[in-house]
Amino acid sequence: MPAHSHTSHLLALDEARRAWYEELRALAAEHLRPLADKGEPGRVNRPLIAALGELGLLARLFPADGPVRAMDLCLLREALARECTEAETALALQGLGAYPVVQSGTSAQRDRWLPSVAAGRAVPAFALSEEGAGSDAAALELCAERDGSGWRLSGEKRWISNAPEADVCTVFARTGPEERARGITAFLVPADRAGLRGQPLDMLAPHAIGTLVLDGVRVGPGDVLGAPGDGFRVAMRTLDLFRPSVGAFAVGMSRAALAAAVAHAGERRAFGGPLKDLQAVSHQLAEMVTRTEAAALLVYAAAAAYDAGESRIAARSAMAKLYATETAQYVVDTAVQIHGARALQRGHLLEHLYREVRAPRIYEGATEVQRTIIAKELYR
Numbered sequence: 001m002p003a004h005s006h007t008s009h010l011l012a013l014d015e016a017r018r019a020w021y022e023e024l025r026a027l028a029a030e031h032l033r034p035l036a037d038k039g040e041p042g043r044v045n046r047p048l049i050a051a052l053g054e055l056g057l058l059a060r061l062f063p064a065d066g067p068v069r070a071m072d073l074c075l076l077r078e079a080l081a082r083e084c085t086e087a088e089t090a091l092a093l094q095g096l097g098a099y100p101v102v103q104s105g106t107s108a109q110r111d112r113w114l115p116s117v118a119a120g121r122a123v124p125a126f127a128l129s130e131e132g133a134g135s136d137a138a139a140l141e142l143c144a145e146r147d148g149s150g151w152r153l154s155g156e157k158r159w160i161s162n163a164p165e166a167d168v169c170t171v172f173a174r175t176g177p178e179e180r181a182r183g184i185t186a187f188l189v190p191a192d193r194a195g196l197r198g199q200p201l202d203m204l205a206p207h208a209i210g211t212l213v214l215d216g217v218r219v220g221p222g223d224v225l226g227a228p229g230d231g232f233r234v235a236m237r238t239l240d241l242f243r244p245s246v247g248a249f250a251v252g253m254s255r256a257a258l259a260a261a262v263a264h265a266g267e268r269r270a271f272g273g274p275l276k277d278l279q280a281v282s283h284q285l286a287e288m289v290t291r292t293e294a295a296a297l298l299v300y301a302a303a304a305a306y307d308a309g310e311s312r313i314a315a316r317s318a319m320a321k322l323y324a325t326e327t328a329q330y331v332v333d334t335a336v337q338i339h340g341a342r343a344l345q346r347g348h349l350l351e352h353l354y355r356e357v358r359a360p361r362i363y364e365g366a367t368e369v370q371r372t373i374i375a376k377e378l379y380r
Contacts, residue, residue: 003113013300018076024079027055028087036086041206044123044165049090052202053120061095062118067102068095070241070303074248078296081252088249089207093161093244097124099238100170100186104226113168118362125166125213127157128235134159135366136230137172138180142214144173144187150220151175156213157198160361163210164198167191170216172231180305186225192215205355236337239364243317247324251299254292254328254352258333260349263287264339281338288331289379295324322370325360329377332357 011020039045052058060076061068073095082090099119101109101124116122133140142155151264153173157163168188176183189196201345203209228232262285265275275281302320305313332353336343343350361367 033088060187069308184231186231251329261335318370
């Protein structure tokens with residue numbers, strides 16, 4: 001393995017974290033990759049999620065002394081993405097789906113769901129997006145109508161990870177007449193509630209993503225996460241924690257693509273010598289590694305700021321996600337170009353990464369949304 005691929009970027013980390021990072025990579029390659037390969041595309045891979053629990057990786061998302069540190073979450077996601085993007089995504093979705101319960105749930109809600117999520121036995125979903133409310137999440141229209149002491153939920157959620165196979169869903173619905181974010185409440189809805197159904201969506205990268213249709217689903221006061229009308233804040237608190245780690249996922253993919261390109265350019269001969277001796281290729285490799293290192297440092301800085309409790313971390317998180325995801329798109333695309341046609345064959349690592357790398361520029365706040373956040377912070 002080229003020296004840069006596992007040492008230089010980790011100089012920003014202490015020795016214990018560097019060792020843990022390499023341990024995570026080994027676990028992903030040896031134990032998780034075989035389970036991912038056996039999974040059915042577009043479906044929840046329960047054996048893989050169970051293995052994440054058995055190996056103690058999900059427990060790192062839900063430490064006993066409080067929420068996960070953002071730096072640990074980033075290192076988990078980056079290291080797993082280097083070796084097995086499916087394992088990375090399964091772990092991240094266990095966290096995204098359950099963190100509204102961690103941060104805003106009652107003790108009864110936490111006791112009911114968190115142990116089984118952390119063990120890999122229960123699969124959660126974070127159900128925010130709708131057909132007309134993606135980047136503009138405050139525009140959601142799923143309706144919660146009063147019904148005695150509770151509500152009935154009616155409407156549809158779309159592009160929901162782990163849907164429709166999740167065991168429990170955090171559903172964000174409009175409970176009040178207030179406009180936009182002020183009238184939204186978060187509900188914890190078990191999958192066996194009457195009137196809840198859905199179907200999978202066939203996406204470019206074959207993850208478990210689908211729709212949820214709620215047809216008068218009954219929820220009570222015990223199903224509310226946080227307080228009525230507080231749902232948008234519940235959603236944003238979770239996304240604030242997870243946004244820098246989307247950048248870490250992107251950095252992991254960049255590193256995997258970069259390592260493949262460096263190896264190929266060193267071995268492949270063309271025009272009388274190895275590809276790496278062609279300036280057109282060597283300068284591309286130099287650009288790829290420089291952008292990847294910069295992305296990693298932005299991600300680590302955002303995570304460190306979050307863990308230190310710094311105020312106004314929104315811009316740091318936005319810069320980390322923006323730069324790391326756009327960089328990953330560039331690095332993977334350039335690695336494909338260096339490899340040529342072989343990288344486009346189904347089953348090639350880069351063909352896989354090429355499909356995987358596109359979505360993170362959209363979800364959890366599209367690149368354009370991140371730029372808006374960054375610009376607003378300049379004038380705050």
